[in-house]
Every structure is written in C-alpha cells, then in structure tokens.
Amino acid sequence: MVGAVFLCTLCGCTEPEVEPKPEAPSMTQTLRSFDAPGADLTPDNVAEAINTLIERNTVLELLGIEAQVLDTLGDVDSAESDGQQKAGAQKAGELRTVEQPIELGNEGFIRVSRICNGWGDEPSPDPSHGVMRLVVPFTDTRLDPVVWAFFDNCQFVNNGTELLIGRGSEGKIGDLRFSAGNNTALSDLTSVPLTFELDLAYTTIDNDGIRDTKAAQLEFRIDPSSGGVPEILLPVNGGALVAQFGGTGVFIRAANGDWNCDLEVGQCNAGDESFSF
Numbered sequence: 001m002v003g004a005v006f007l008c009t010l011c012g013c014t015e016p017e018v019e020p021k022p023e024a025p026s027m028t029q030t031l032r033s034f035d036a037p038g039a040d041l042t043p044d045n046v047a048e049a050i051n052t053l054i055e056r057n058t059v060l061e062l063l064g065i066e067a068q069v070l071d072t073l074g075d076v077d078s079a080e081s082d083g084q085q086k087a088g089a090q091k092a093g094e095l096r097t098v099e100q101p102i103e104l105g106n107e108g109f110i111r112v113s114r115i116c117n118g119w120g121d122e123p124s125p126d127p128s129h130g131v132m133r134l135v136v137p138f139t140d141t142r143l144d145p146v147v148w149a150f151f152d153n154c155q156f157v158n159n160g161t162e163l164l165i166g167r168g169s170e171g172k173i174g175d176l177r178f179s180a181g182n183n184t185a186l187s188d189l190t191s192v193p194l195t196f197e198l199d200l201a202y203t204t205i206d207n208d209g210i211r212d213t214k215a216a217q218l219e220f221r222i223d224p225s226s227g228g229v230p231e232i233l234l235p236v237n238g239g240a241l242v243a244q245f246g247g248t249g250v251f252i253r254a255a256n257g258d259w260n261c262d263l264e265v266g267q268c269n270a271g272d273e274s275f276s277f
Contacts, residue, residue, distance in 0.1 A: 021109050021137055024146040025173040030197055030219045030233065039239030041254035046261065046268060046277045050250055052234045053243045056218045060230055062204070064158045065165070065176060066196055066222065069149055070189055072114050072134060077186040109137040109144075116154040119162045119205070130154035130164075135174070142183045148174030151200055161204055168199035168215065175200040193223040 041049065060066075111133065118129035130153035137144040151165040168175045177197040184192055196219065203213040219233040221242075231253075234241040242253040249262040257270035267276050 019109075021107065022135060023173070024137060024144060025148055025177050027146055027177055027179050027195065027197060031179060031195055033219070033233055033240040034195055034221050034231065034242055036255075037240050037242045037253050038255055039236040039241050040256040041241060041252050041259050041268065041270075043275045043277055045236050046252075046275075049234050049236055049241055049243060049252065050261065050263070053232055053245070053250060056220070056232045056234075057230070057245065059202075059216050059218065060220060060232075062158065062161060063163065063165070063198075063202060063216065065198065065200075066178070066194070068132070068156075069134065069176060069178070070194075072112060072132065073136070073147075073186055073189060076110070076112055076136075107139045109135060111135055116156050118155045119157060123157055129156075132165075142185055143180055145179050145182055147178055147180075149176040151175050164203040164205070164211075166201045166203070168201060168217070171199060172197070191224055193221060193225075195219070195221045 039045075114132045114134075115125035115127060116129040116131060117123035117125055123129075130151070132154050133150045133152065134147065135149070136147050151167065154165040156163055156165075165175075175198070179195045180189055180192050198216045198218050198220075200216050201213055202216055203211050205211050220230040221233075222228055222230050229244050229246065231242050231244045234243055239255065244251050248264050249260060252259045252261060252268070257273065259268045259270045261268040261277075267274060
C-alpha cells in the first residue's frame, strides 16, 4: 500500500519546535463493547447481524488497512532499534520529512508520514500518490492507549484492486484509530490484541476507470492468539454484538451468551439454548 517512511531524529536534524502532546481520541465505548457486548442475540436479529458481519468483513478484506499501519510502525521500530534514522538520510527512491524525534523516552509523541505507492503495474512511492500520516503518543518507552492515522488521498493496490483512501466524517480525531491496551511497546504490536476504529472514505477503480466511493465506519479487533481472524462489532437494537467467522459458521458474543451459529443448518447454540433462523 505505502512506500517511504519519513523519519528524523535528533542526530543532526534541525530540531523541530517542541509541541505539546496532542489530545488523543477516546475509544472507551468501543473497547467496552468488545469486552462486554450489550445486545442479546435473538431469532429476530440474527439474520441482520450475520448480514452486517458479511458486509463489514468484505470491506476489511478489500482495504487491508490495519496491515499497512502495522507495517509502517514496524519500520519505525526497526529504524529506532538499528540506529538507522540518521538526520536527512535518504535511500534511493525514498523521501523523508522532519518529524518529531522517534527515540522514545519520557513523554511525548512522534509523527510518521508514509508516501503511498500509487497504482499501475509497478507501483512506487511518490508524493502525488498521497500520504498516510500517523500520530503515535508514548510515555517512557511504551505506547499510549490510542494511536491514530489520517489518509490524504492515498493511492494503493490491495489484492489486485486499485484503491483511494481519503478522509472520513471527522466525527473523531483520525480516520483510523487503534488501541493496543496499556504499556505496550512498538515491538509487541504483532503479539497483542489490537482494537481498531475506521472512519474513512474509500474509492475503488475498476478496469474501465469507473470510480465508486463509499464510507467505511466500523470497529474490529484482531487477536493473534486466535489466528488473526477479526472480531467485528455489530450495532443491534441500541447495543452491540461481537462476531467473527469460524469453520462453517459464525461465533457471536452477546449479552445473553456466546453463540455458535451454523450457517449451513441455520441454527444457533449457546450451551443448552438454541434457536433456528
């Protein structure tokens, strides 16, 4: 999706003016809903829930946004660990900007900008292809609970589909937000559960050059210990369910239990309880 990471440290760069740490967006309600879903699963809402799960899972597979964000943060962690973030350093084809220092310590934040790769047979990073911008707040050597990103007309190809990612409704700070919990190091991001909120616009471009723009507003969680299959938040009846695909069915966590719904036979089971749909 994205190409060159823009980094700069105190090693010879013109020191940027010190900025106060920006106020992070809140993910409290989303995190609570994943931990304790507030809606019951019933015969009346199960079809709606499964259809919403299918729709939202399709969007996640199309975009692949979370992998791109984590890859970028992995590059930052590698550069910081290897001591390669030299002032003004450039590799062939890379462009870098002066950002906050990436050496973690005390309290602060870093900004990471990454040029997007664009479209075509041989995508490559270029400023005309747009940019993804990350804000990464930290305390000592650990991430703060919420990291967020903005997408400025970011062009990339995912699974053969040309995509353009742009700004969302701006109802909250950031077009993507994620939480790794408290006291998580950059190097641990691939081994802990991550909860994401998306609020962005995405455009697909077909072989005839026809564009179709839609909004992606959804919440999901990825836990590496469960194989990385996303759990997706489903708004239902003023509350929320949490669901994910598994085998021939769907696992749904609800206020009235943990349900295993078999799509082939049309039945949901939770302990001794069951119903058909």
